[in-house]
Amino acid sequence: xxxxxxxxxxxxxxxxxxxxxxxxxxxxxxxxxxxxxxxxxxxxxxxxxxxxxxxxxxxxxxxxxxxxxxxxxxxxxxxxxxxxxxxxxxxxxxxxxxxxxxxxxxxxxxxxxxxxxxxxxxxxxxxxxxxxxxxxxxxxxxxxxxxxxxxxxxxxxxxxxxxxxxxxxxxxxxxxxxxxxxxxxxxxxxxxxxxxxxxxxxxxxxxxxxxxxxxxxxxxxxxxxxxxxxxxxxxxxxxxxxxxxxxxxxxxxxxxxxxxxxxxxxxxxxxxxxxxxxxxxxxxxxxxxxxxxxxxxxxxxxxxxxxxxxxxxxxxxxxxxxxxxxxxxxxxxxxxxxxxxxxxxxxxxxxxxxxxxxxxxxxxxxxxxxxxxxxxxxxxxxxxxxxxxxxxxxxxxxxxxxxxxxxxxxxxxxxxxxxxxxxxxxxxxxxxx
DNA sequence: TCTGGGGTCCTAGGACCC
DNA sequence: TCTGGGGTCCTAGGACCC
Numbered sequence: 001x002x003x004x005x006x007x008x009x010x011x012x013x014x015x016x017x018x019x020x021x022x023x024x025x026x027x028x029x030x031x032x033x034x035x036x037x038x039x040x041x042x043x044x045x046x047x048x049x050x051x052x053x054x055x056x057x058x059x060x061x062x063x064x065x066x067x068x069x070x071x072x073x074x075x076x077x078x079x080x081x082x083x084x085x086x087x088x089x090x091x092x093x094x095x096x097x098x099x100x101x102x103x104x105x106x107x108x109x110x111x112x113x114x115x116x117x118x119x120x121x122x123x124x125x126x127x128x129x130x131x132x133x134x135x136x137x138x139x140x141x142x143x144x145x146x147x148x149x150x151x152x153x154x155x156x157x158x159x160x161x162x163x164x165x166x167x168x169x170x171x172x173x174x175x176x177x178x179x180x181x182x183x184x185x186x187x188x189x190x191x192x193x194x195x196x197x198x199x200x201x202x203x204x205x206x207x208x209x210x211x212x213x214x215x216x217x218x219x220x221x222x223x224x225x226x227x228x229x230x231x232x233x234x235x236x237x238x239x240x241x242x243x244x245x246x247x248x249x250x251x252x253x254x255x256x257x258x259x260x261x262x263x264x265x266x267x268x269x270x271x272x273x274x275x276x277x278x279x280x281x282x283x284x285x286x287x288x289x290x291x292x293x294x295x296x297x298x299x300x301x302x303x304x305x306x307x308x309x310x311x312x313x314x315x316x317x318x319x320x321x322x323x324x325x326x327x328x329x330x331x332x333x334x335x336x337x338x339x340x341x342x343x344x345x346x347x348x349x350x351x352x353x354x355x356x357x358x359x360x361x362x363x364x365x366x367x368x369x370x371x372x373x374x375x376x377x378x379x380x381x382x383x384x385x386x387x388x389x390x391x392x393x394x395x396x397x398x399x400x401x402x403x404x405x406x407x408x409x410x411x412x413x414x415x416x417x418x419x420x421x422x423x424x425x426x427x428x429x430x431x432x433x
Numbered sequence: 434t435c436t437g438g439g440g441t442c443c444t445a446g447g448a449c450c451c
Numbered sequence: 452t453c454t455g456g457g458g459t460c461c462t463a464g465g466a467c468c469c
Contacts, residue, residue, distance in 0.1 A: 054437050069469095070436055115440095115469045197442090199467050232443065261438060298461085308435075312463060354440085418437055426439040426469075 019180045021133050021156045022124040023249070025163035026104060026140055028097070029151040029172045031117035032057035035093055036086050038149045047080050049073070050088040056422065060172055090421035093117075096148060103143050107136055112249045116425050118167075120160050122249040134177040141175060157183070159245035161236070165194050183242030188215035197236055202229060214240070255428035258296065259354030260284040266306050266347045274335055274351070275328075281353045282328035283406055284423075286321075289355065290394055292430035295320030296355030299327065301334045304350035305342065313338040320359040323386045324393070327355070360431040 028034065032050040037043045037059065047062035049055045055076050058067040065080035077083055097116040104111045107130060110122040123136050130136045137154040144152045155166025157178040169190065170176040178186045192214055193203045205228055211217050217225070218237060225233050239245040260281040267273055278301075289295055299321065300314035313334040321327050331353050339348075396405045402420070 051437085056437070072434080072436075075434065118469075197467065201466060230443070255440070257440070259439060263437060300462090310464090314462060316461065349436095352438090423438060428440065 019158065020124070020127065021158050021163075021178055021180055022122060022127070023157055023160050023163045023245075024121040024123055024133065024137055024140070025155045025160065025167040026100075026119055026121065026137075026144075027153050027155075027164075027167045027171070028100060028117040028144075029153055030057065030059050030063075031097070031150075032088060032093055033059035033062070034150055035089065035096055038096075039089060039092065040086075043084060043086070046084060047082055048084045048086060049076055050086055052085065052087060052418075054418070055085075056088065056418070088419070088422065090419060090425055093425060096150065099148055100144055100150065100152065103147065104140065107140065110249045110251060112251060112253065120163065120249050134175070137175045137177065141173075158242045159239050160247050160249070161196050161239040161245060162187075162242055164196055165190065165240070168194055178242075180242065183240075184215075184218070187218070187240065188213065190214050192217050195236065195240060205229075253428075254431040256358065257354050257356040258285050258288055258358070258430060259352060260423070261302070261350060261352030263350050264348065266349055268346055269303075269335075269339060269348045274332055277351045278328050278331035278335065278353065279324075281351065282331055283324050285353055285355055286324040286327045286390070287394065287397075288427070288430060289322045289358070290390060292360075292432065294358050294360045294431055295322035297321070297357035297359060298355065299330045299334065300354045300356065301331050301338065302350070302352040302354075303335060303338050303342075303348055304352075306347040306349055308349075309342075310350070311338045311342055316357065320357075320361065321355070323390055325386050325389065327353070358431055 033048055036048060036050060037046075043059075045061065046059070047065060047067065048059045049062050049067055050057045051073060053073055055067060055069055055071045055073060057069055058076070062076070062080055062083055065083070067076045067080050067083065073085055076085070093116060100117075101111065101113055101119060104119055104121055108121055108123050108126045110125070112120040114120065123130070123133055126136065127133070130139060133156040137156050140154055141152055144150055151173040153167050153170040153173060154175045155163045155168070155170055155178070156176070157163040157166050158180050162178055162183060165187070166176040166178050191212060192198050192206050195214065195217075198206070206212070206217065209220075209224075209228060211220060218241065222234065225237070229236075235246070239247070262277055262281060264273070264277070297318070297320050298314055298316040300312055302310055302312045304310040315330065315334060321330065335351065393405055
Protein backbone atom coordinates (compact mmCIF):
# COMPACT_ATOMS: atom_id res chain seq x y z
CA UNK A 1 0.00 0.00 0.00
CA UNK A 2 1.37 3.35 -0.99
CA UNK A 3 1.53 5.86 1.79
CA UNK A 4 0.45 9.37 1.08
CA UNK A 5 1.94 12.31 2.86
CA UNK A 6 -1.20 12.63 4.90
CA UNK A 7 -0.88 9.15 6.26
CA UNK A 8 2.78 9.63 7.04
CA UNK A 9 1.92 12.56 9.22
CA UNK A 10 -0.56 10.43 11.07
CA UNK A 11 -3.75 12.24 10.29
CA UNK A 12 -6.18 12.49 7.47
CA UNK A 13 -6.92 15.97 6.35
CA UNK A 14 -10.65 16.55 6.27
CA UNK A 15 -11.78 16.76 2.69
CA UNK A 16 -13.91 19.89 2.34
CA UNK A 17 -16.05 18.50 -0.41
CA UNK A 18 -18.92 20.65 -1.61
CA UNK A 19 -22.23 18.84 -1.30
CA UNK A 20 -23.07 17.24 -4.61
CA UNK A 21 -26.32 15.86 -6.02
CA UNK A 22 -25.08 12.27 -5.78
CA UNK A 23 -28.39 10.41 -5.64
CA UNK A 24 -29.47 9.21 -9.05
CA UNK A 25 -32.83 7.83 -10.09
CA UNK A 26 -32.74 5.84 -13.34
CA UNK A 27 -36.05 4.93 -14.94
CA UNK A 28 -36.54 3.08 -18.22
CA UNK A 29 -38.97 4.78 -20.59
CA UNK A 30 -42.23 2.96 -21.35
CA UNK A 31 -40.35 -0.20 -20.51
CA UNK A 32 -42.58 -3.07 -21.71
CA UNK A 33 -43.60 -1.28 -24.86
CA UNK A 34 -40.02 -0.27 -25.62
CA UNK A 35 -38.87 -3.87 -25.29
CA UNK A 36 -41.51 -4.96 -27.79
CA UNK A 37 -40.33 -2.27 -30.19
CA UNK A 38 -36.78 -3.42 -29.65
CA UNK A 39 -37.63 -7.05 -30.38
CA UNK A 40 -39.78 -6.28 -33.42
CA UNK A 41 -38.50 -3.39 -35.53
CA UNK A 42 -41.84 -3.34 -37.32
CA UNK A 43 -43.38 -1.91 -34.15
CA UNK A 44 -40.99 1.01 -33.80
CA UNK A 45 -42.39 4.52 -33.95
CA UNK A 46 -45.88 3.05 -33.87
CA UNK A 47 -48.61 3.19 -31.22
CA UNK A 48 -48.54 -0.13 -29.45
CA UNK A 49 -49.82 -1.55 -26.19
CA UNK A 50 -48.84 -4.63 -24.25
CA UNK A 51 -51.71 -6.61 -22.83
CA UNK A 52 -54.99 -8.06 -23.99
CA UNK A 53 -58.19 -7.56 -22.10
CA UNK A 54 -56.42 -4.84 -20.19
CA UNK A 55 -53.54 -2.56 -21.22
CA UNK A 56 -50.47 -3.23 -19.11
CA UNK A 57 -48.24 -0.70 -20.84
CA UNK A 58 -48.38 1.71 -23.77
CA UNK A 59 -45.72 3.20 -26.04
CA UNK A 60 -45.31 6.96 -26.11
CA UNK A 61 -46.90 6.96 -29.57
CA UNK A 62 -49.98 5.31 -28.07
CA UNK A 63 -49.98 7.57 -25.01
CA UNK A 64 -50.34 10.52 -27.37
CA UNK A 65 -53.82 9.15 -28.12
CA UNK A 66 -54.67 8.88 -24.44
CA UNK A 67 -53.94 5.17 -24.12
CA UNK A 68 -52.61 4.30 -20.67
CA UNK A 69 -52.00 1.35 -18.38
CA UNK A 70 -55.01 -0.11 -16.61
CA UNK A 71 -57.37 0.75 -19.43
CA UNK A 72 -59.45 -1.94 -21.11
CA UNK A 73 -58.22 -3.10 -24.50
CA UNK A 74 -61.51 -2.10 -26.08
CA UNK A 75 -61.31 1.44 -24.88
CA UNK A 76 -57.69 1.72 -25.98
CA UNK A 77 -58.65 0.67 -29.52
CA UNK A 78 -61.40 3.25 -29.63
CA UNK A 79 -59.04 5.98 -28.55
CA UNK A 80 -56.35 4.88 -30.98
CA UNK A 81 -57.70 3.03 -34.03
CA UNK A 82 -54.23 2.25 -35.34
CA UNK A 83 -53.16 0.65 -32.08
CA UNK A 84 -51.27 -2.64 -32.20
CA UNK A 85 -51.80 -4.78 -29.10
CA UNK A 86 -49.19 -7.42 -28.40
CA UNK A 87 -49.39 -10.12 -25.71
CA UNK A 88 -45.99 -9.34 -24.24
CA UNK A 89 -42.67 -11.13 -23.71
CA UNK A 90 -42.51 -11.10 -19.93
CA UNK A 91 -39.42 -13.22 -19.59
CA UNK A 92 -37.62 -10.75 -21.85
CA UNK A 93 -38.66 -7.89 -19.59
CA UNK A 94 -37.08 -9.63 -16.64
CA UNK A 95 -33.91 -10.45 -18.56
CA UNK A 96 -33.42 -6.97 -20.03
CA UNK A 97 -34.38 -5.25 -16.78
CA UNK A 98 -31.70 -7.33 -15.02
CA UNK A 99 -29.12 -6.34 -17.63
CA UNK A 100 -29.87 -2.68 -17.07
CA UNK A 101 -29.40 -3.11 -13.33
CA UNK A 102 -26.06 -4.79 -14.06
CA UNK A 103 -24.98 -1.69 -15.98
CA UNK A 104 -25.93 0.48 -13.01
CA UNK A 105 -23.96 -1.76 -10.64
CA UNK A 106 -20.87 -1.27 -12.77
CA UNK A 107 -20.84 2.33 -11.52
CA UNK A 108 -21.51 1.62 -7.86
CA UNK A 109 -22.62 -1.25 -5.65
CA UNK A 110 -25.06 1.13 -3.96
CA UNK A 111 -27.98 0.34 -6.23
CA UNK A 112 -31.49 0.06 -4.84
CA UNK A 113 -33.80 -1.59 -7.29
CA UNK A 114 -37.31 -0.29 -6.88
CA UNK A 115 -39.06 -2.36 -9.52
CA UNK A 116 -38.41 -4.16 -12.75
CA UNK A 117 -37.50 -0.93 -14.55
CA UNK A 118 -36.17 1.62 -12.09
CA UNK A 119 -33.51 2.04 -9.44
CA UNK A 120 -31.76 4.52 -7.18
CA UNK A 121 -27.99 4.87 -7.06
CA UNK A 122 -25.71 6.64 -4.63
CA UNK A 123 -22.66 7.67 -6.64
CA UNK A 124 -20.88 9.66 -3.92
CA UNK A 125 -18.11 7.08 -3.84
CA UNK A 126 -17.87 6.83 -7.62
CA UNK A 127 -17.13 10.47 -8.44
CA UNK A 128 -13.37 10.03 -8.46
CA UNK A 129 -13.71 7.21 -11.00
CA UNK A 130 -16.41 8.41 -13.33
CA UNK A 131 -16.70 12.17 -12.93
CA UNK A 132 -19.58 14.34 -11.79
CA UNK A 133 -23.09 13.03 -11.14
CA UNK A 134 -24.08 14.55 -14.45
CA UNK A 135 -21.23 12.71 -16.19
CA UNK A 136 -22.35 9.45 -14.61
CA UNK A 137 -25.98 10.00 -15.55
CA UNK A 138 -24.96 10.61 -19.12
CA UNK A 139 -22.69 7.57 -19.18
CA UNK A 140 -25.48 5.38 -17.80
CA UNK A 141 -27.81 6.53 -20.50
CA UNK A 142 -25.26 6.04 -23.25
CA UNK A 143 -24.39 2.53 -22.11
CA UNK A 144 -27.98 1.37 -21.62
CA UNK A 145 -28.81 2.68 -25.04
CA UNK A 146 -25.70 1.29 -26.73
CA UNK A 147 -25.47 -2.11 -25.04
CA UNK A 148 -29.14 -2.93 -24.54
CA UNK A 149 -30.97 -0.67 -26.93
CA UNK A 150 -33.35 0.98 -24.48
CA UNK A 151 -34.00 4.59 -23.56
CA UNK A 152 -33.60 5.47 -19.90
CA UNK A 153 -34.13 8.76 -18.12
CA UNK A 154 -32.02 9.83 -15.18
CA UNK A 155 -32.48 12.43 -12.47
CA UNK A 156 -29.67 13.48 -10.13
CA UNK A 157 -30.19 15.38 -6.91
CA UNK A 158 -29.30 15.45 -3.23
CA UNK A 159 -32.16 13.20 -2.10
CA UNK A 160 -34.02 10.19 -3.43
CA UNK A 161 -37.27 12.03 -3.52
CA UNK A 162 -35.89 14.90 -5.53
CA UNK A 163 -33.93 12.61 -7.86
CA UNK A 164 -37.15 10.81 -8.65
CA UNK A 165 -38.96 14.02 -9.44
CA UNK A 166 -36.05 15.00 -11.67
CA UNK A 167 -36.16 11.75 -13.64
CA UNK A 168 -39.90 12.15 -14.21
CA UNK A 169 -39.36 15.66 -15.51
CA UNK A 170 -36.51 14.41 -17.70
CA UNK A 171 -38.72 11.88 -19.48
CA UNK A 172 -38.69 10.80 -22.17
CA UNK A 173 -35.07 9.93 -22.84
CA UNK A 174 -33.47 12.75 -20.91
CA UNK A 175 -31.33 13.69 -17.94
CA UNK A 176 -31.76 16.41 -15.32
CA UNK A 177 -29.30 17.35 -12.61
CA UNK A 178 -30.59 19.49 -9.77
CA UNK A 179 -27.58 21.32 -8.33
CA UNK A 180 -27.38 21.61 -4.57
CA UNK A 181 -28.93 24.89 -3.53
CA UNK A 182 -31.17 25.15 -6.55
CA UNK A 183 -33.82 22.72 -5.37
CA UNK A 184 -36.46 25.30 -4.59
CA UNK A 185 -36.10 27.00 -7.94
CA UNK A 186 -36.35 23.67 -9.74
CA UNK A 187 -39.50 22.68 -7.90
CA UNK A 188 -41.30 25.98 -7.81
CA UNK A 189 -43.57 25.62 -10.82
CA UNK A 190 -43.88 21.83 -10.95
CA UNK A 191 -47.31 20.36 -10.25
CA UNK A 192 -47.78 18.86 -6.79
CA UNK A 193 -48.76 15.55 -8.38
CA UNK A 194 -45.09 14.92 -9.18
CA UNK A 195 -44.36 14.57 -5.47
CA UNK A 196 -43.87 11.04 -4.26
CA UNK A 197 -46.97 10.17 -2.30
CA UNK A 198 -49.27 12.73 -3.84
CA UNK A 199 -51.85 10.84 -5.84
CA UNK A 200 -55.32 11.71 -7.09
CA UNK A 201 -56.91 12.01 -3.65
CA UNK A 202 -54.28 14.30 -2.16
CA UNK A 203 -54.04 16.33 -5.35
CA UNK A 204 -57.77 16.98 -5.24
CA UNK A 205 -57.59 17.99 -1.59
CA UNK A 206 -54.73 20.38 -2.32
CA UNK A 207 -56.49 21.81 -5.34
CA UNK A 208 -59.47 22.52 -3.12
CA UNK A 209 -57.14 24.62 -0.97
CA UNK A 210 -55.85 26.47 -4.02
CA UNK A 211 -52.54 24.63 -4.05
CA UNK A 212 -51.40 23.38 -7.46
CA UNK A 213 -47.64 23.83 -7.66
CA UNK A 214 -44.95 22.56 -5.33
CA UNK A 215 -43.95 26.16 -4.76
CA UNK A 216 -47.42 26.96 -3.48
CA UNK A 217 -47.27 23.88 -1.30
CA UNK A 218 -43.95 24.92 0.20
CA UNK A 219 -45.31 28.38 0.96
CA UNK A 220 -48.37 27.04 2.79
CA UNK A 221 -48.33 27.23 6.61
CA UNK A 222 -47.27 24.01 8.34
CA UNK A 223 -50.36 23.36 10.48
CA UNK A 224 -52.54 23.90 7.43
CA UNK A 225 -50.56 21.28 5.54
CA UNK A 226 -50.73 18.82 8.38
CA UNK A 227 -54.48 19.05 8.32
CA UNK A 228 -54.49 18.44 4.58
CA UNK A 229 -51.84 15.76 4.28
CA UNK A 230 -51.31 14.26 7.70
CA UNK A 231 -48.32 14.39 9.94
CA UNK A 232 -45.90 12.65 7.61
CA UNK A 233 -46.21 15.46 5.10
CA UNK A 234 -43.64 17.68 6.76
CA UNK A 235 -40.88 15.13 6.30
CA UNK A 236 -41.80 14.63 2.69
CA UNK A 237 -41.58 18.31 1.97
CA UNK A 238 -38.24 18.64 3.72
CA UNK A 239 -36.84 15.72 1.73
CA UNK A 240 -38.15 17.23 -1.44
CA UNK A 241 -36.70 20.62 -0.69
CA UNK A 242 -33.26 19.06 -0.54
CA UNK A 243 -32.77 18.95 3.19
CA UNK A 244 -31.42 15.78 4.70
CA UNK A 245 -33.44 12.82 3.49
CA UNK A 246 -33.66 10.09 6.11
CA UNK A 247 -34.19 7.51 3.38
CA UNK A 248 -30.88 6.05 2.36
CA UNK A 249 -30.16 3.78 -0.55
CA UNK A 250 -31.12 0.28 0.53
CA UNK A 251 -29.40 -2.55 -1.23
CA UNK A 252 -31.06 -5.96 -1.26
CA UNK A 253 -34.37 -5.03 0.32
CA UNK A 254 -36.82 -7.84 0.97
CA UNK A 255 -40.58 -7.95 0.94
CA UNK A 256 -42.46 -7.53 4.23
CA UNK A 257 -45.60 -9.15 2.92
CA UNK A 258 -46.68 -11.59 0.20
CA UNK A 259 -49.96 -11.47 -1.60
CA UNK A 260 -51.99 -12.48 -4.59
CA UNK A 261 -55.27 -11.35 -6.02
CA UNK A 262 -57.68 -12.32 -8.75
CA UNK A 263 -60.15 -10.14 -10.58
CA UNK A 264 -63.34 -12.03 -11.24
CA UNK A 265 -65.57 -9.82 -13.30
CA UNK A 266 -68.97 -9.50 -11.61
CA UNK A 267 -69.74 -12.74 -9.85
CA UNK A 268 -71.93 -13.98 -7.06
CA UNK A 269 -69.70 -15.30 -4.29
CA UNK A 270 -70.87 -18.88 -4.22
CA UNK A 271 -69.03 -21.07 -1.74
CA UNK A 272 -67.60 -22.88 -4.73
CA UNK A 273 -66.20 -19.70 -6.28
CA UNK A 274 -64.76 -18.47 -2.99
CA UNK A 275 -63.23 -21.83 -2.19
CA UNK A 276 -61.58 -22.42 -5.57
CA UNK A 277 -60.36 -18.86 -5.92
CA UNK A 278 -58.77 -18.79 -2.47
CA UNK A 279 -57.38 -22.23 -3.17
CA UNK A 280 -55.59 -20.82 -6.18
CA UNK A 281 -54.43 -17.64 -4.38
CA UNK A 282 -53.32 -19.45 -1.23
CA UNK A 283 -51.40 -21.87 -3.42
CA UNK A 284 -49.47 -19.02 -5.04
CA UNK A 285 -48.73 -17.25 -1.77
CA UNK A 286 -47.93 -20.26 0.39
CA UNK A 287 -45.81 -21.78 -2.37
CA UNK A 288 -43.69 -18.65 -2.52
CA UNK A 289 -43.29 -18.62 1.25
CA UNK A 290 -42.24 -22.25 1.39
CA UNK A 291 -39.77 -21.70 -1.42
CA UNK A 292 -38.22 -18.92 0.65
CA UNK A 293 -38.38 -20.97 3.85
CA UNK A 294 -40.62 -18.51 5.62
CA UNK A 295 -44.15 -18.25 6.90
CA UNK A 296 -46.41 -15.43 7.97
CA UNK A 297 -48.36 -14.63 11.11
CA UNK A 298 -50.95 -12.19 9.80
CA UNK A 299 -53.40 -13.08 7.05
CA UNK A 300 -55.52 -10.42 5.38
CA UNK A 301 -58.22 -10.97 2.80
CA UNK A 302 -59.81 -8.31 0.70
CA UNK A 303 -63.12 -8.43 -1.10
CA UNK A 304 -64.09 -5.88 -3.67
CA UNK A 305 -67.77 -5.46 -4.40
CA UNK A 306 -69.47 -4.54 -7.63
CA UNK A 307 -69.80 -0.91 -6.50
CA UNK A 308 -66.02 -0.84 -6.04
CA UNK A 309 -66.07 -0.51 -2.30
CA UNK A 310 -63.86 -3.04 -0.65
CA UNK A 311 -63.49 -4.54 2.80
CA UNK A 312 -60.58 -6.25 4.47
CA UNK A 313 -60.49 -8.72 7.30
CA UNK A 314 -57.33 -9.91 8.96
CA UNK A 315 -56.27 -12.25 11.70
CA UNK A 316 -52.95 -12.85 13.40
CA UNK A 317 -51.89 -16.21 14.75
CA UNK A 318 -49.11 -17.20 17.09
CA UNK A 319 -47.42 -19.65 14.78
CA UNK A 320 -46.60 -18.66 11.24
CA UNK A 321 -48.60 -20.20 8.44
CA UNK A 322 -47.10 -21.60 5.25
CA UNK A 323 -49.37 -24.51 4.38
CA UNK A 324 -51.54 -23.97 1.33
CA UNK A 325 -54.54 -25.71 2.82
CA UNK A 326 -54.33 -23.89 6.15
CA UNK A 327 -53.98 -20.55 4.44
CA UNK A 328 -56.90 -21.29 2.13
CA UNK A 329 -59.08 -22.20 5.10
CA UNK A 330 -58.18 -18.99 6.91
CA UNK A 331 -59.02 -17.00 3.81
CA UNK A 332 -62.43 -18.59 3.46
CA UNK A 333 -63.23 -18.05 7.13
CA UNK A 334 -62.19 -14.41 7.04
CA UNK A 335 -63.99 -13.77 3.76
CA UNK A 336 -67.16 -15.36 5.07
CA UNK A 337 -67.20 -12.97 8.00
CA UNK A 338 -66.50 -9.97 5.82
CA UNK A 339 -69.29 -10.75 3.40
CA UNK A 340 -71.74 -11.32 6.22
CA UNK A 341 -70.94 -7.79 7.44
CA UNK A 342 -71.48 -6.28 4.02
CA UNK A 343 -74.82 -7.00 2.51
CA UNK A 344 -75.14 -5.31 -0.86
CA UNK A 345 -76.40 -6.54 -4.17
CA UNK A 346 -74.06 -9.40 -3.34
CA UNK A 347 -71.82 -9.40 -6.38
CA UNK A 348 -68.07 -9.25 -5.99
CA UNK A 349 -65.34 -8.38 -8.47
CA UNK A 350 -62.10 -9.34 -6.73
CA UNK A 351 -60.67 -11.56 -4.04
CA UNK A 352 -57.23 -11.01 -2.56
CA UNK A 353 -55.02 -12.44 0.14
CA UNK A 354 -51.91 -11.01 1.72
CA UNK A 355 -49.68 -12.48 4.39
CA UNK A 356 -47.56 -10.24 6.62
CA UNK A 357 -45.41 -10.50 9.71
CA UNK A 358 -43.17 -12.82 7.78
CA UNK A 359 -40.99 -15.11 9.83
CA UNK A 360 -37.88 -16.38 8.07
CA UNK A 361 -37.94 -19.81 9.56
CA UNK A 362 -37.90 -23.23 7.98
CA UNK A 363 -39.98 -24.62 10.81
CA UNK A 364 -42.72 -22.29 9.67
CA UNK A 365 -43.69 -25.23 7.53
CA UNK A 366 -44.86 -26.92 10.69
CA UNK A 367 -47.40 -24.28 11.55
CA UNK A 368 -50.18 -25.11 13.93
CA UNK A 369 -53.77 -25.23 12.76
CA UNK A 370 -55.83 -22.15 13.17
CA UNK A 371 -59.13 -22.80 14.84
CA UNK A 372 -60.90 -19.76 13.41
CA UNK A 373 -64.04 -21.84 13.19
CA UNK A 374 -64.46 -22.21 16.89
CA UNK A 375 -61.58 -24.11 18.23
CA UNK A 376 -61.47 -27.06 15.92
CA UNK A 377 -57.86 -28.14 16.20
CA UNK A 378 -56.93 -31.21 14.28
CA UNK A 379 -54.14 -33.23 15.77
CA UNK A 380 -50.62 -33.56 14.60
CA UNK A 381 -51.60 -36.25 12.12
CA UNK A 382 -53.51 -33.65 10.13
CA UNK A 383 -50.64 -31.26 10.45
CA UNK A 384 -48.08 -33.62 9.08
CA UNK A 385 -50.50 -34.70 6.36
CA UNK A 386 -50.71 -31.11 5.16
CA UNK A 387 -47.01 -30.70 5.37
CA UNK A 388 -46.58 -33.84 3.27
CA UNK A 389 -49.03 -32.66 0.62
CA UNK A 390 -47.25 -29.32 0.32
CA UNK A 391 -43.89 -31.02 0.14
CA UNK A 392 -45.10 -33.34 -2.59
CA UNK A 393 -46.59 -30.53 -4.64
CA UNK A 394 -43.44 -28.46 -4.25
CA UNK A 395 -41.29 -31.42 -5.29
CA UNK A 396 -43.36 -32.22 -8.37
CA UNK A 397 -43.21 -28.59 -9.41
CA UNK A 398 -39.48 -28.46 -8.90
CA UNK A 399 -39.11 -31.33 -11.34
CA UNK A 400 -41.88 -30.80 -13.86
CA UNK A 401 -42.77 -27.15 -13.66
CA UNK A 402 -45.38 -25.13 -11.85
CA UNK A 403 -48.26 -26.18 -14.05
CA UNK A 404 -47.70 -29.89 -13.45
CA UNK A 405 -49.85 -30.01 -10.34
CA UNK A 406 -51.98 -27.73 -8.24
CA UNK A 407 -55.26 -25.93 -7.99
CA UNK A 408 -57.36 -25.58 -11.07
CA UNK A 409 -58.03 -21.99 -11.99
CA UNK A 410 -61.26 -22.67 -13.85
CA UNK A 411 -63.02 -20.18 -11.62
CA UNK A 412 -61.08 -17.36 -13.18
CA UNK A 413 -62.27 -16.17 -16.54
CA UNK A 414 -59.57 -16.63 -19.13
CA UNK A 415 -59.95 -13.48 -21.20
CA UNK A 416 -59.44 -11.03 -18.37
CA UNK A 417 -56.60 -12.89 -16.75
CA UNK A 418 -53.02 -11.86 -17.08
CA UNK A 419 -50.32 -14.46 -17.64
CA UNK A 420 -48.54 -15.87 -14.62
CA UNK A 421 -45.31 -14.55 -16.09
CA UNK A 422 -46.68 -11.05 -15.64
CA UNK A 423 -47.53 -11.76 -12.02
CA UNK A 424 -44.01 -12.97 -11.42
CA UNK A 425 -42.53 -9.74 -12.74
CA UNK A 426 -44.08 -7.77 -9.93
CA UNK A 427 -43.12 -10.14 -7.13
CA UNK A 428 -40.59 -8.87 -4.65
CA UNK A 429 -38.05 -11.21 -3.20
CA UNK A 430 -38.94 -12.71 0.15
CA UNK A 431 -36.57 -12.77 3.11
CA UNK A 432 -33.98 -15.52 2.90
CA UNK A 433 -34.09 -18.00 5.68
C1' DT B 434 -65.65 4.09 -18.95
C1' DC B 435 -65.58 1.34 -14.31
C1' DT B 436 -60.02 -0.65 -13.73
C1' DG B 437 -54.65 -6.02 -13.91
C1' DG B 438 -51.47 -7.53 -10.12
C1' DG B 439 -47.85 -7.08 -6.26
C1' DG B 440 -46.45 -4.27 -2.99
C1' DT B 441 -45.54 -0.12 0.89
C1' DC B 442 -46.78 3.07 4.39
C1' DC B 443 -49.82 5.96 7.39
C1' DT B 444 -53.64 6.72 10.59
C1' DA B 445 -56.70 5.88 14.25
C1' DG B 446 -58.87 3.31 17.76
C1' DG B 447 -58.77 -0.38 21.05
C1' DA B 448 -56.72 -3.99 24.06
C1' DC B 449 -53.35 -4.91 27.19
C1' DC B 450 -49.28 -4.34 30.08
C1' DC B 451 -46.38 -1.91 33.32
C1' DT C 452 -61.92 3.94 44.26
C1' DC C 453 -59.95 7.03 40.82
C1' DT C 454 -56.04 9.19 38.62
C1' DG C 455 -51.93 9.26 34.95
C1' DG C 456 -48.51 8.09 31.26
C1' DG C 457 -45.99 5.19 27.99
C1' DG C 458 -45.22 1.22 25.02
C1' DT C 459 -46.64 -2.54 21.99
C1' DC C 460 -49.58 -5.19 19.29
C1' DC C 461 -53.68 -5.83 16.54
C1' DT C 462 -57.33 -4.44 13.22
C1' DA C 463 -59.58 -1.74 9.41
C1' DG C 464 -59.31 1.43 6.04
C1' DG C 465 -57.12 4.42 2.83
C1' DA C 466 -53.74 6.29 -0.31
C1' DC C 467 -50.10 5.50 -3.05
C1' DC C 468 -46.31 3.29 -5.83
C1' DC C 469 -44.79 0.53 -10.03
